[in-house]
Amino acid sequence: MIRRTAHTLLVMVLSCWAGLAFGEMRFNLQDQKTALGHTVYDLHNAIVLICLIIFIVVFGAMLYAIWKHRKSVGHQAAHFHENTTVEVIWTVIPFLILLGMAYPATKTLLAQRDTSSPDLTIKVTGYQWKWQYEYLQENISFFSMLATPRAQIENIEEKGENYLLEVDNEVVVPVGKKVRILLTAGDVLHAWYVPALAVKQDAIPGFVRDTWFRAEEPGVYRGQCAELCGKEHGYMPVVVRVVTAQEYDEWVAQQQAEQGTAAAATATTDAAPETPQAPAAEDAGAAAPAAAAGGDGAEVYAQSCGMCHETGLAGAPKIGDKAAWAPRSAKGLDVLYGHAIGGFNMMPPKGGNLALSDAQVKAAVDHLLAQSR
Amino acid sequence: MEAVHGHAHEHGHDHHGPTGIMRYLTTTNHKDIGSMYLWFSFAMFLLGGAMAMVIRAELFQPGLQVVNPEVFNAMTTYHGLIMVFGAIMPAFVGFANWLIPMQIGAPDMAFPRMNNWSFWLLPPAALLLILAQFVPGGGAGVGWTMYPPLTIQQGMSMDLTIFAVHILGMSSIMGSINIITTVLNMRAPGMTLMKMPLFCWTWLITAYLLIAVMPVLAGAVTMLLTDRHFDTHFFNPAGGGDPVLFQHIFWFFGHPEVYIIAIPAFGVISQIIPAFARKPLFGYSSMVYATASIAILSFLVWAHHMYTVGMPVQAQLYFMFATMLIAVPTGVKVFNWVATMWKGSMTFETPMLFALGFLFLFTLGGFTGLVLAITPVDVQLHDTYYVVAHFHYVMVAGALFSAFGGIYFWLPKWTGKMYDETLGKWHFWLSFIFFNLAFFVQHFLGLAGMPRRIPDYSLQFADFNAVSTIGAFGFGLSQLLFLYIILKALRSGEKAPQKPWEGADSIEWTMLPTPAPYHSFEKPPVIR
Amino acid sequence: MDHAYGEEPHNFVLVSQHNHSLSSTGRNAVLGSLVLVSLAISLGFALHGAWMILPFAGAEMALLFFAFRAIGRRAGNYETISICGDRILIERWESGKTSRFEFNRFWAQVVFQPARHGRGGVLALRSHGREVQFGRHLTQEQRVHVARTLKEQLRHDR
Incomplete structure (x- = not known):
């Protein structure tokens, strides 16, 4: 114990010098690699600049008063203690400044939240302590975990360049494409955070949230889980590799070959380039009467139902489990629609996603039944 | 009249109650209770500070050196809980106990017995929080925000923590009922609301906030408890619960809580600055209105703590605008303080130094708050060290500096002894420099993307973390100097004059002898 | 005295x-506004499923009521x-x-x-x-x- 403490102290003193010698000093947000990120970066700089000006004015006045209106230089105290005009002015001016800030902030926020018409959708699920990535159209799925060896963390080996920011399986996306990330979690809260892509979104068990990014240039962008999720919270990095379209296609093909999912995915990937949403809806429509109004049952399923029905969480019958579904479908479609919309036993109404229309829920039920027949 | 009252102050030191420990266990005297609150809060401050030292020691360099991640998470959790509920809040309740009866001309608090209970609830709660570290499984590693479902996974320490929060909440509720009734009902004839020293106003508003939000906290942690043990599903997604609902509830309490801590600090600063500028507070009534507006706004902005949970964009816009609005009344307060100094006749004794330090650093924390209010920017900064830096600027440089200033300011009144002015100034400058060393660099860490609550980090964050740790240890050690200064003043401080501060003008200075007698006002003072 | x-x-x-600077109107106003605020908050959350705030708010309002009644009687x-x-x-x-x-x-x-x-x-x-x-x-x-x-x-x- 004592030896360890002494060792620690020694390491501390030494690294105090060493620490200051290496590593780059960074005083602002990371260099942004998305158009939105540039906007956020500029917005942040502008606000800091405005604050700095106000700070200088206010504390300039204060420092002047401290310098000139002090007793030691013989200044006599004045006795004023009110001035309505001045008080109104310094209520109104900050208000106007805030209005000026609110406008660009609103514009940026609206752009940030617009997740419509993505080129690629990846479902990301946070677990203690790894990320699962599922490419919904391509049928690729894998887990991504910290790749830094334990020995580096315990200071036995020298730390590598990407210490704690390296994973076994990176998530690969094409450059210049709008990537929509659907986020959820399997156990506790997590947050998917990649600073250079200006993306951070909480992953909430039982709910699906989304965010998006469109990377401007190829490269490897590293981030971390940003919501406390237990003891290994500091050890679940996010690594996004942005590649050219051609490299991406090769990577997809390779992954599909490895996972043996190529055949299943062909139907969707072929159709994907023109209208990514529509063909999937047609597929579902062939099998399901309600799908016309409800859109893509498969996608709704993936967003709102898969959490439990994919894994059997909370006693949910798993998709594809014919034995479990046979007695249920025997109850009749309307009963199942009713349960899905209104909730049943452990199942929350609409799978917990009340934003869904009834038709969307029905489409998801059709999809689920089609897969489990 | 005079004949009857001729001996009024002579009996000031008669203590007819029990002595020794029993005096403190049974006392209903607001001054005893005030002192106990302040000592308790200082003890908790040292305990919470020690936990902060563990955190900073671990973060001194990359890799795990001092503690394992479980202990690290427990340290962040209990550092937060102890500092918020055990150190800062009781410190200002201590000020309230000491000062409010003196400032409004009341013999004591409205409910002296309840006052005693609300203090003696605190030590058991503190013991529970300490005990939680030693039960099987160790302390709960959930952060002071206690977000489920992580809280549902924790061991027995979580239950102890929940009970402790219940007890602390009960204590706060009794304390604030006492304060609200005292300020409203126990004012001496002539002491109208708009003549009260600003400190009383800030506590009146704070007590109102506390009464409004404490049941929310109690309900929130109770639902955590039932989710854990009684198979309810308020927040547990496995049974159809909504973890985000907890965040809404917690921050509905939590944001007003931030102002519950900050508003009495504003009150203390508003007493100190006029005294050392030798000039009345500028814009008294606008100060009152600004404080009240901040309090009202604090109910309407809670979800800016959760911009990344994926709420509808309309909600994000609303919370962004409402949050930005807080800058207006806060700005009014800062401008008023500066205007109070303007054309004054200033001197810079330790209380004034802390008040100026407060003003400077709290405003900085206010600006980073504005940056964080902007949703698209916050999405980058949420749950990073930027947030850690921000709230330490408002909590430490805000509330804590104000409490230090207040203690130096009123110590002569309370004890009749002066502190060592030179050492006091050393305490200020050491605290000021090390505080900035510890926390200013954390802005850069957050901007560059270092998440909070991680025990280990990648190499790009190494330099600033090393600096921050050095600053934090310096800041921590400086507080031992504070303890020494206080003990020295109590043991061998010079006798304080009746009015040690030339410009102090509220009635505890002008109407009461120094030190304040055990019972303050025998004859209601007349306020003109 | x-x-x-x-x-x-x-x-x-x-x-x-005793000092009794709070009129009975003032007392009712303060108590009334606190009850209203507290009730609004706890009912609001109850509507979203978190009903457990209600009993705490109720207990607190009861305590507040007795405190205000006590100072009223004292006045x-x-x-x-x-x-x-x-x-x-x-x-x-x-x-x-x-x-x-x-x-x-x-x-x-x-x-x-x-x-x-x-x-x-x-x-x-x-x-x-x-x-x-x-x-x-x-x-x-x-x-x-x-x-x-x-x-x-x-x-x-x-």
Whole structure:
């Protein structure tokens, strides 16, 4: 114990010098690699600049008063203690400044939240302590975990360049494409955070949230889980590799070959380039009467139902489990629609996603039944 | 009249109650209770500070050196809980106990017995929080925000923590009922609301906030408890619960809580600055209105703590605008303080130094708050060290500096002894420099993307973390100097004059002898 | 605490009462607004499923109600002790009830029992085995002071 403490102290003193010698000093947000990120970066700089000006004015006045209106230089105290005009002015001016800030902030926020018409959708699920990535159209799925060896963390080996920011399986996306990330979690809260892509979104068990990014240039962008999720919270990095379209296609093909999912995915990937949403809806429509109004049952399923029905969480019958579904479908479609919309036993109404229309829920039920027949 | 009252102050030191420990266990005297609150809060401050030292020691360099991640998470959790509920809040309740009866001309608090209970609830709660570290499984590693479902996974320490929060909440509720009734009902004839020293106003508003939000906290942690043990599903997604609902509830309490801590600090600063500028507070009534507006706004902005949970964009816009609005009344307060100094006749004794330090650093924390209010920017900064830096600027440089200033300011009144002015100034400058060393660099860490609550980090964050740790240890050690200064003043401080501060003008200075007698006002003072 | 001399037929009058700067309207307004705010908050959350805030808010409002009722009741309370010829009169007005105790000035004895275990000392007048307390809403220190004053008064004129 004592030896360890002494060792620690020694390491501390030494690294105090060493620490200051290496590593780059960074005083602002990371260099942004998305158009939105540039906007956020500029917005942040502008606000800091405005604050700095106000700070200088206010504390300039204060420092002047401290310098000139002090007793030691013989200044006599004045006795004023009110001035309505001045008080109104310094209520109104900050208000106007805030209005000026609110406008660009609103514009940026609206752009940030617009997740419509993505080129690629990846479902990301946070677990203690790894990320699962599922490419919904391509049928690729894998887990991504910290790749830094334990020995580096315990200071036995020298730390590598990407210490704690390296994973076994990176998530690969094409450059210049709008990537929509659907986020959820399997156990506790997590947050998917990649600073250079200006993306951070909480992953909430039982709910699906989304965010998006469109990377401007190829490269490897590293981030971390940003919501406390237990003891290994500091050890679940996010690594996004942005590649050219051609490299991406090769990577997809390779992954599909490895996972043996190529055949299943062909139907969707072929159709994907023109209208990514529509063909999937047609597929579902062939099998399901309600799908016309409800859109893509498969996608709704993936967003709102898969959490439990994919894994059997909370006693949910798993998709594809014919034995479990046979007695249920025997109850009749309307009963199942009713349960899905209104909730049943452990199942929350609409799978917990009340934003869904009834038709969307029905489409998801059709999809689920089609897969489990 | 005079004949009857001729001996009024002579009996000031008669203590007819029990002595020794029993005096403190049974006392209903607001001054005893005030002192106990302040000592308790200082003890908790040292305990919470020690936990902060563990955190900073671990973060001194990359890799795990001092503690394992479980202990690290427990340290962040209990550092937060102890500092918020055990150190800062009781410190200002201590000020309230000491000062409010003196400032409004009341013999004591409205409910002296309840006052005693609300203090003696605190030590058991503190013991529970300490005990939680030693039960099987160790302390709960959930952060002071206690977000489920992580809280549902924790061991027995979580239950102890929940009970402790219940007890602390009960204590706060009794304390604030006492304060609200005292300020409203126990004012001496002539002491109208708009003549009260600003400190009383800030506590009146704070007590109102506390009464409004404490049941929310109690309900929130109770639902955590039932989710854990009684198979309810308020927040547990496995049974159809909504973890985000907890965040809404917690921050509905939590944001007003931030102002519950900050508003009495504003009150203390508003007493100190006029005294050392030798000039009345500028814009008294606008100060009152600004404080009240901040309090009202604090109910309407809670979800800016959760911009990344994926709420509808309309909600994000609303919370962004409402949050930005807080800058207006806060700005009014800062401008008023500066205007109070303007054309004054200033001197810079330790209380004034802390008040100026407060003003400077709290405003900085206010600006980073504005940056964080902007949703698209916050999405980058949420749950990073930027947030850690921000709230330490408002909590430490805000509330804590104000409490230090207040203690130096009123110590002569309370004890009749002066502190060592030179050492006091050393305490200020050491605290000021090390505080900035510890926390200013954390802005850069957050901007560059270092998440909070991680025990280990990648190499790009190494330099600033090393600096921050050095600053934090310096800041921590400086507080031992504070303890020494206080003990020295109590043991061998010079006798304080009746009015040690030339410009102090509220009635505890002008109407009461120094030190304040055990019972303050025998004859209601007349306020003109 | 107020007192005045002289006006016939009293030789000495001492009135003790609490500060009560809050009117009953003010009391109702504060209590009412807190109940409304608290109820709005807890009902709002109850509608979203988190009903467990309600009982806590209710309990707190009950405590607040009793506290405000207590200060309301206290507001009008007062006690007077007057020396009037050879009589000493204690009049007590408490929660709408008046009680009156008369002592013979030459037989009455001022009794003061110092405080024990944090409880305030007891100040009373005693005569012929009868004892009446005085100074319920005074602090401990004030009672000491009143005891001394009364003793002086009685000695003076005896």
